[in-house]
Amino acid sequence: MGMLSAPRYWRxxxxxYRLIGSRCLKCGKIYFPRRLVxxxxxxxxxxxxxxxxxxxxxxxxxxxxxxxxxxxxxxxYIVAVVRLEEGVNVLSQIVDxxxxxxxxGMPVELTFRKxxxxxxEGIIEYxxxxxxxxx
Numbered sequence: 001m002g003m004l005s006a007p008r009y010w011r012x013x014x015x016x017y018r019l020i021g022s023r024c025l026k027c028g029k030i031y032f033p034r035r036l037v038x039x040x041x042x043x044x045x046x047x048x049x050x051x052x053x054x055x056x057x058x059x060x061x062x063x064x065x066x067x068x069x070x071x072x073x074x075x076x077y078i079v080a081v082v083r084l085e086e087g088v089n090v091l092s093q094i095v096d097x098x099x100x101x102x103x104x105g106m107p108v109e110l111t112f113r114k115x116x117x118x119x120x121e122g123i124i125e126y127x128x129x130x131x132x133x134x135x
Contacts, residue, residue: 019110019128021088023049032088053110054133055084062099078102082130096131107133 021032060080
């Protein structure tokens with residue numbers, strides 16, 4: 001992962017920790033991640049749009065091999081495509097759920113968790129993940 005400048009890191013922090021996409025002011029199409037131009041109508045008039053924090057698992061896979069760069073302790077883990085209430089798909093890790101418990105159609109909600117630790121420097125990165133809805 002490349003290093004970000006401090007100003008850019010702080011400028012982009014809300015996009016790492018919240019589900020902020022964009023919505024076309026002309027046709028209403030919603031995107032995640034953010035876009036500057038609408039793929040439907042070509043408009044450049046888009047606004048920030050805070051997406052809902054709930055959705056359902058559309059599809060998933062279980063990762064069982066150790067990827068490098070700070071993720072070694074996490075296997076096995078679940079990666080899923082979550083369809084949010086607005087119909088937008090988000091790729092995310094699923095937590096608080098074993099590979100045997102996860103299923104397509106499972107309701108999930110946004111949570112905030114540690115993503116990885118950066119080796120010798122000990123930098124801890126946080127970001128969003130999803131967990132089964134607590135109802």
